Structure formats: C-alpha cells, structure tokens
Amino acid sequence: MTYSYLLYVTVFGAAVVTYLWLRDARIFYRTGYPGYRKAAYYGVFYTALSLTGVLFALRGEELISLILVLIAIFFQGRIEKEKDKIWSKTSTMTDRILGNVNIRK
Template sequence: MVELNLINLYIGIGIFAYIAILYLTYRDMRIFRRTGYFSYRKGAFKGIIASTLVLLGTFLIPSVSDILGLALIFVGLMINQKGKREQVFTNANAFDRFLGKTDIVRTPEEIKEDYLKQQEELEKKKKKR
C-alpha cells in the first residue's frame, strides 16, 4: 500500500515536470517567433528533447522501475537548464514575462539580417581553426 502511494507521488512529480518543461518550451518558441534570437530556438529544441525524456520516465515508473523513471525525469530536467539568453524584457511586468510577451519585436528582414551575420561569424571561426 505504501509503495503504491510512492509510485503515485513519483508519477505526479513526472507529470508536473512534463507540464513545466512544455510551458517553458512554448514560451521559448513564442519569444523566438517575436524576436528571432536563436538562443530561444535552441532552448525550444532542448525543451522538446527534455519533455520526451520526462514523459518516457513517467511511463517507466509504474511498469519497469521507479528509480529508472525518476532518473530519466532528472536527466530531462537537467537537459532543459537555462542557457545564455539575450535580454528581451525591459518594461514587461511579471504576467507579461510569464506569457512570453517581449518588448522587442523584430521584422522578418531584421531577423534574416541577424541570421546572415551569425552565419558569417561561424564561417570565420571555422576558417581560423
């Protein structure tokens, strides 16, 4: 009986982690869409991978091993750690930050120009090696 309660608790932890990662991933996608900053795109990709691991871990808890499932959840959370990001919130309040509304909105032309500059910098770094 006690073990069943622990398994339910572990599943709850996994579901909470999954929902949190999906929220952060959605927020990163929204910020990338508005600003074009590629660090947010990278964060969204990491979030998709992390959410897959967390969901797999949540499914493994009752069927295979609770320790293995919790380990996968932990690895997923570690993959989803915050990386280096550009400053996109200047005057936004807490609710706007929560929703991912940014003070910076760039046009597609600005985003393309920034992308081309980044590609040129990467090419220069490759040539130096």
C-alpha cells in the same frame, strides 16, 4: 493498480518541461533570437525525455522516471538565452511566465 505520489511529481515535472519548451518556441517565433531558437529545438528532445520518464513512472519505476525528468529540467535551464534583450526591469512576472515579448521585425 495504485500509483505512488511520485507519479504525480513526474507528470508535473514533464508538464513544466513541455511548458518551458513551448514558451521558448513562442519567444523565438516572435523575436528570432538564436538562443531561443536553440532552446526551442532542444526543448523537443527534453520534452521527449521527460515523457519517457512518465512512461517509466507508469510502469512503476519511479526513481528512473524522476531522474529522467530532473535531467531534462536541468539541461533545459542551462541553455544560454538573450534574457536581457527580452525583459527589462519593468517586465512583470506575468509577462515572463507567458513569454510576452514585442515582435521584432
């Protein structure tokens, strides 16, 4: 069975959603900020939604799969987080991508 290129787009989108969830969970574990706690909890649901999209893509329903993944990415980005407390102007792009933050005691 041949798959459309939209399957690969859907899988990449699901990987992005999963990565953002794990990064938010790591930041919450290290800082304890409530915005990242909410993002980590909701990230579980959004990851499940995007993986459901991957299952639809494997069945050949590419449009439904892309809609599910885009909904997950959209709502995951709308959660308010304490970004100004975590990163400053001296933070590098690598720090932001990996979620490197100082451990708050």
